[in-house]
Amino acid sequence: MALLEVKNVTKQYGHKKVMDSVTFNVEAGHIVGLIGPNGAGKSTTMRAITGLMSYTSGNIQFDGQPITFEQHTALDKVGNLIEYPAIYPNLTALDHLKLYAMDTPSPANFDDLMRRTQIDGENFGKRKAKKFSLGMKQRLGIAIALIRNPKMVILDEPMNGLDPQSVHDLRELIRSLADEGVAFLISSHLLDELQKLVDDVVIINDGKIIKTSPIAAVFEHDQVHYQLVTNDNILAMPILVDQGWQVEDENGQLLITGPTGPQDIITVLNQHNLTIEGLNTVQANLEQSLLELLSTNDTEGK
Amino acid sequence: MLTLLKQELFKAHKQNRLWIWLLLAFIFPIAVLAVFKGTRNVERLVGFGGGIPYIYLAAIIYSALSISQEFTFGTIRPLLSRRFNRLSIFISKIVLNFIVYIGLVVSAFIGTIIAKLIFVPKADFGKQMTDTLTAGQLWGIDTIHLFLEIIFISALVIMITNIVKSSGAAIGLGVVLSIGTPIISSISLSLIQLAPILKWNPLTILIGSSMLGITPDTTLNAIFHLNSMSIIIAYIVYIVLFYGIAYYIFRKRSV
The missing domain is CATH 3.30.70.100 (Alpha-Beta Plaits)
Incomplete structure (x- = not known):
């Protein structure tokens, strides 16, 4: 059984469908790229999966448990970074980890997580987040997404603001976590980077899934x-x-x-x-x- | 719920703003009595050294920002995309606000007592202030009124913040309600004269609640056409209504 199952999910505002029978699965340990042009429905889909938005019909299940706008206990094992990092300006990086770790019985080891996401340097230290650069905030956002030792991580534009070395390091981190069994659903405009990372792609346009396949199959006709x-x-x-x-x-x-x-x-x-x-x-x-x-x-x- | 409250306390404790407000609430009565020698009397002590408008202001701003700043910082998404339901999250915010209100009053109280010891050591809280109340009793009742008004105005402010999605307008309204008492009284009485049913308007209930315990029912009836019990019931209904509407909007909101 897939870890995340999105089945025929439709979100309608009046006559306008922003998600139209969206269906796809994410398996444990797989890295799935959710791609499409601006306004295609990527962030909307991620918001529905993270219980932030209601949907008109269909169903979403994570690890066998339903996720709806009202009921989303299953999200305990899902980390996310949707659109921009959730940062409190007066807290340090370590404060953020302490804060978000409070609601999980088995949080990640702080030192290990800070090292892996590279928020352990002198740049971070006792500095408050309001003084962080965009890239530093992004790295902290990724650390927050991983604090609950999640089974799955949803990342919307995780490479925003990162320099090439950091993008490379993030790719390595994601790959190593996937090897440990963590599933990823990632959207990014940096398709070259995504291509190097993902196992499967879900292509969405106008709220509809137009292709779901392993990354290799996308190129099989015009390699x-x-x-x-x-x-x-x-x-x-x-x-x-x-x-x-x-x-x-x-x-x-x-x-x-x-x-x-x-x-x-x-x-x-x-x-x-x-x-x-x-x-x-x-x-x-x-x-x-x-x-x-x-x-x-x-x-x-x- | 306890976890959510712990998280709210952690965030509040890390905010310089909260500590500055608490410190100012403490310093205000001491500073007023130190600077203005004419205020060194028991009447001024009973009014927290003139610090009541400041306590209102701090409580209103804190209430308005408690939810709106989560949207400003973009932290509302991780806050909501967890196992907790939105009611628990909303209640944890309200409980924290109450804790802050208490903190502000306690700070002002300690500041007032220190100001008394330094500047008016002979002030007597047993002094008869009205026909039936001593200074100490009046201070106690005034403090209860202060809480009642803060809770009422803050509930309104939180509702407005959720409706207009902006803390600025809500803070403005809250400030007018908390310090514009003569204007509010005048509007309220005009409304009652316009139509008897308008005696139930929230301004009347706000003013009426500030007179409970110190004004006899006959006087309340003459002014507002309401007795104490009616005012208490209407007060509770309004609080429930304000928080109910605020929560309804918060619950429905897609982020």
Whole structure:
């Protein structure tokens, strides 16, 4: 049984559906990316899961227990950081951990948590949170999300304000916790970072789930593109198209999708005595796949 | 509930603002009696050295901010996304407010006693102040009135804060209600003259509650067309109503 089950959840304001039969699961130890454009319903979905917002129909269960606006005892084992860190300006980082640890029987070890989330340095110490930078607040927000030794953590834009090293460290932390069995539901606009981290993706647009799959499956149809420059691109283009490949001219470079490898392209061009001046392999990325999916979804919607 | 209250106390204890208010409540009567020699009498001591408006102000601001600042800081989300229901969270806030009100009055009381010992050691709390009450008894009744009014105005302030989602307007209204007694009395009496049913308006009940125990029923009847028991019942009904509406809005609010 999945740790988190979201089944046919709909949230309606009048005739407007901000969540439309949203359905997906999160398994223990899995890192799931919830992605979509601005206003797609990511934060709304996370708010419904964390009992902050009522929903019109459907049901949400965590560890077999229901989560609704009125009843959410199951949230004891869910940590969250929704949109921005919940910081009291007059408390220090340690004060925050003490405060949020009060309502759990088995909180995380403070020293260990502070070390893992890097809020144990001199920058933190006895300083009050009102003097923290955005990145420091974000790290504290993540520590707060982990204070209850949660079975699942919900993070909305956790990389906001973090420098590249901190983003890398956060990725390592999330991965190590997932290896210990903690599930994550993460939304982020930094899709390249998310791509390196998640096991599964849930793609949402206009309040509807348009794809739920393992991350690898997102790229299975268009895993790789090739950027090609020849001595005569105008001649090369129809030859490549004749192979059944998709070819686009992008600022003097031919972007090719379809060959099984670069050797296919080299063989074909050699047969036509065309000289290759440049050939690069471009790995597919989540951003591109998301854009393609959204574009397909829009077309189908019309 | 105990856990929530412990958390509220922890947050309050870490706020400089609370300690400054408590300290000022303590210093106020001492400072007034030190600076203004004409106030060194038992009448001024009974009024906490003139510190009552300050106690009102601090209590109202604290009440208004108790919930609204959770929204300002963005801490309302982790507060609500836990196993606790919203009623427990709301009650823990109200209980903390009550503790702060008591703290303010106790600080002012200690300050007043110290001011007495320093500046008017011969002041006699056994002195007859009215036909039936000594200074000490009057102080006790005034303190009860102070609590009753703080509770009434704070309940209203918390309701307004929840309705308009802003502490500023609520604090403004609370300040007017707490220090604008002559204006309130005038509005209240005008309303009663306008239509008898308006004797039940909250301003009348607020003014009436401040006269309980020191004004005979015949006088209350003549002014407000209400006796003490009616005022007490209406007072309780209003408190329940204000907190009820505030909680209803708090419970329904998506964050």
